[in-house]
Amino acid sequence: MAFQFQGFDHIQLSAPVDSEEKARAFFSDILGMNEIPKPDNLKKRGGVWFEVGTQQLHIGIQKDFSPAQKAHPAFQVKNLDGLREQLIQNDIDVIDDEPLEGANRFYVQDPFGNRIEFLERI
Template sequence: MITALDHVQLAAPPGSEDTLRGYYRDVLGMTEIPKPPALAARGGCWFTAGTVHLHIGVEQDFTPARKAHPGLRVTAIHAYARRLTERGATVTWDDNLPGHHRFYAHDPYGNRIEFLEPIDA
């Protein structure tokens, strides 16, 4: 029986870890967590915020996820969107999900990320 979502993994090109840290840690405000030593040798980075765990793995023939994406629930979405734009991210608002405010952003390698907040929150 499935009980929870443990993590979401995105991909990035080899050698991208410092840029990833700059985005996921400094722009999005996530915390980097250490990878287990056996997995650290593969490259990539792991991040967390609240109960969300996001793993970024290195892929030799990297292609960004432009449609598939994690959907991250946030609070104070308008202030959070301002935070992202103030740090250089492009935010694209989308009002097609009833009952929610939401926007999309892309990490420095083109991976799509959705941010949403229920309107009654």
């Protein structure tokens, strides 16, 4: 094989037009992700980018936006219970799901209705 996968570089979620401030409030202020600058040539598209460990989360603006209700990113975290408390304190509904062997997990919806999973390996 001439190539080899090395992991994910970034995940992109869509959001409606003019939603960058809502994205910052959720992903940066509540979840604590660090915003990173978009390249100058891409700024005109709108959206906002965040650093997640060694990967990135890109929130892209979509004119005919429709939230991802089944497809979703899953973020691995330490102290899942602490994250749950942080989300609840910010009036964000935490949705428990069926157990997953080797992990504790739950889902939330971002401010735009996209499904997001958080899990902690045990």
